[in-house]
Amino acid sequence: MMTLRHVLSVLLFGYPVPPEMIDPHFPSFLQRGGGMLLTLLITGLSMLIGAILGTALALCRREKTKAASANAFDRMIGSALYSTATVLVEAVRGLPIALLILLTFHLPYRLFHLRLPDSVLAITALSFYSGAYLSEIVRAGFRSFDPSLHHVGRVLGLTPRQVLLKIELPIICRHMLPDLTNLAVTVFKDSSTLAIVAVPELTYVARQMVMSEPINYGLVLLLVLGSYWVLATVLSVLTTRTLRLLVPMHISF
Amino acid sequence: MKTRNLVFVLLSIGMVLLGYYIGKGRNSQQIVSPGQKSGDTLSKIKSDGRLIVGIGQEAAPFGYRENNELVGFDVDIARAIAGRLEEYAGRKVSLEFKSVTDETRIAWVQSGEVHLSLCHTNITRKRLANVDFSVPYGWDGKGILYRRAEGKRDLDWFAGKSIGIKRSSSSEGEIKSYFENKGWTLPSLRQFDNHAAGIRALMDGQIDGFTDDNSIIINTAMLAGYKVGLAGPLSMTDTSYSPTFFGIAAPQNDSVWRDTLNYCLHDLWLSGDFQTIYDKWFGPKSMCPIPLKDHKMEPFVKG
Numbered sequence: 001m002m003t004l005r006h007v008l009s010v011l012l013f014g015y016p017v018p019p020e021m022i023d024p025h026f027p028s029f030l031q032r033g034g035g036m037l038l039t040l041l042i043t044g045l046s047m048l049i050g051a052i053l054g055t056a057l058a059l060c061r062r063e064k065t066k067a068a069s070a071n072a073f074d075r076m077i078g079s080a081l082y083s084t085a086t087v088l089v090e091a092v093r094g095l096p097i098a099l100l101i102l103l104t105f106h107l108p109y110r111l112f113h114l115r116l117p118d119s120v121l122a123i124t125a126l127s128f129y130s131g132a133y134l135s136e137i138v139r140a141g142f143r144s145f146d147p148s149l150h151h152v153g154r155v156l157g158l159t160p161r162q163v164l165l166k167i168e169l170p171i172i173c174r175h176m177l178p179d180l181t182n183l184a185v186t187v188f189k190d191s192s193t194l195a196i197v198a199v200p201e202l203t204y205v206a207r208q209m210v211m212s213e214p215i216n217y218g219l220v221l222l223l224v225l226g227s228y229w230v231l232a233t234v235l236s237v238l239t240t241r242t243l244r245l246l247v248p249m250h251i252s253f
Numbered sequence: 254m255k256t257r258n259l260v261f262v263l264l265s266i267g268m269v270l271l272g273y274y275i276g277k278g279r280n281s282q283q284i285v286s287p288g289q290k291s292g293d294t295l296s297k298i299k300s301d302g303r304l305i306v307g308i309g310q311e312a313a314p315f316g317y318r319e320n321n322e323l324v325g326f327d328v329d330i331a332r333a334i335a336g337r338l339e340e341y342a343g344r345k346v347s348l349e350f351k352s353v354t355d356e357t358r359i360a361w362v363q364s365g366e367v368h369l370s371l372c373h374t375n376i377t378r379k380r381l382a383n384v385d386f387s388v389p390y391g392w393d394g395k396g397i398l399y400r401r402a403e404g405k406r407d408l409d410w411f412a413g414k415s416i417g418i419k420r421s422s423s424s425e426g427e428i429k430s431y432f433e434n435k436g437w438t439l440p441s442l443r444q445f446d447n448h449a450a451g452i453r454a455l456m457d458g459q460i461d462g463f464t465d466d467n468s469i470i471i472n473t474a475m476l477a478g479y480k481v482g483l484a485g486p487l488s489m490t491d492t493s494y495s496p497t498f499f500g501i502a503a504p505q506n507d508s509v510w511r512d513t514l515n516y517c518l519h520d521l522w523l524s525g526d527f528q529t530i531y532d533k534w535f536g537p538k539s540m541c542p543i544p545l546k547d548h549k550m551e552p553f554v555k556g
Contacts, residue, residue, distance in 0.1 A: 010321070015322075018322075018323045018328075020349055021350045023349070083264060084264065087264045087268075105357075109364060118352065196354060196356055196357075197357060198354045200352070207447055208317070208318055210477070211317055211476070212317040212318040215477070217449050217450060217453040218453070
């Protein structure tokens with residue numbers, strides 16, 4: 001009565017979400033799914049948001065930000081940005097992921113009386129998490145950038161912004177590839193911590209399954225382990241491939 | 254450089270203040286949660302028509318999956334209460350579920366994130382320090398599940414043995430105080446993430462017994478395919494070391510809201526809807542029958 005196909009489909013797509021759990025104010029594709037699909041959705045979106053956040057934080061924390069300008073006001077803004085970014089990054093990096101998730105699920109309502117769907121909160125928590133780590137990776141990337149290339153760009157008539165977007169970021173992107181892949185896999189696996197706040201991702205669905213269906217506890221654990229392992233491997237290969245496609249190949253030295 | 258240090262100091266002070274602001278509500282007796290006066294859950298529902306219920310999804314027969322659908326005693330009670338509530342709120346009430354776990358079911362009621370929590374929560378004095386409870390809407394006891402093949406056991410046999418318990422359940426304190434009062438050697442307690450894991454460990458021989466609310470254990474074991482009782486590999490002790498009263502957790506110091514929940518339960522009892530729902534999950538045909546005649550809800554007199 002309990003087929004392997006049923007088990008796999010539940011692990012992949014999750015259990016159907018009862019209508020009372022769907023908040024009509026938010027997009028339903030974020031709230032209907034579950035299982036591995038939701039794990040992937042959360043990982044993908046939080047890596048994407050984390051990439052933007054992380055790059056912004058890294059730019060705030062560049063050595064240049066705080067010393068470059070001759071204008072005293074600009075220098076002050078630069079220092080403020082530097083400090084804020086540093087405090088944010090260090091705060092998030094110093095928190096265990098379980099605590100970060102509990103805080104993210106608690107604070108929006110506590111402070112602003114804001115009710116958000118579980119998946120939105122999950123993506124927020126993991127975005128901060130990946131953003132903080134990503135900013136360190138991007139910072140290391142900036143450090144690895146040969147400053148003479150910057151002068152070359154300037155001499156060729158590019159503005160500082162063009163140098164950043166057209167030369168610096170594409171080159172360091174390639175340097176950061178292994179670290180980025182690593183982070184994507186870490187976020188993917190750490191998303192299992194979301195089970196403590198009942199986000200219906202893979203681990204939580206497995207927990208629900210062993211409590212509701214005549215299935216061997218060990219078998220479920222084995223299947224979940226297998227799914228994480230296979231997906232993590234696929235993810236690491238895919239991330240490398242896609243990023244290689246995105247980053248222009250002709251820039252090399 | 255100096256500006257940077259200044260900003261650092263300011264940000265740190267800001268974080269400490271933020272922490273103070275968040276923590277403040279918890280220590281003060283008067284403040285239920287920031288920005289709220291006590292006793293306004295019902296008026297909030299009256300104004301926006303949303304009833305947010307924290308629902309557990311990991312314990313049969315209270316909230317679990319059957320043919321993929323979320324079913325259970327708590328789920329049915331939540332839907333029935335939302336129906337009754339319309340009379341007291343004087344408007345249409347839309348029921349919204351927020352999934353809670355055993356770790357968050359009390360905390361989110363405290364913070365106001367959910368208006369009530371239906372997650373097979375036992376009424377204990379420790380929990381009453383943080384939230385209020387409705388009148389009991391479910392009754393059970395706590396015995397110890399053991400391997401039947403090794404002979405009949407009673408509670409005293411478990412002195413000094415190893416017993417599995419469910420994490421974040423109230424059974425830990427209860428079993429300790431029961432054994433202490435009897436003057437028996439305390440059993441060594443091992444915590445498990447969920448009931449299924451504990452029952453599996455019991456079958457494997459890692460532990461000598463597993464305990465929590467009888468109905469949850471028996472239902473979980475039966476669903477996992479292990480019969481409990483004469484026909485199966487597992488059995489439950491005849492006596493229980495602690496009675497159990499299940500209550501609806503509601504925010505602290507909100508008497509209007511707690512009264513309303515009690516009235517809803519009483520209305521359901523008087524109309525017979527409660528008995529119908531109860532019979533579905535604890536009646537003679539259920540996996541763990543608990544006869545309603547042994548327990549009774551005493552509705553307050555109307556008028």
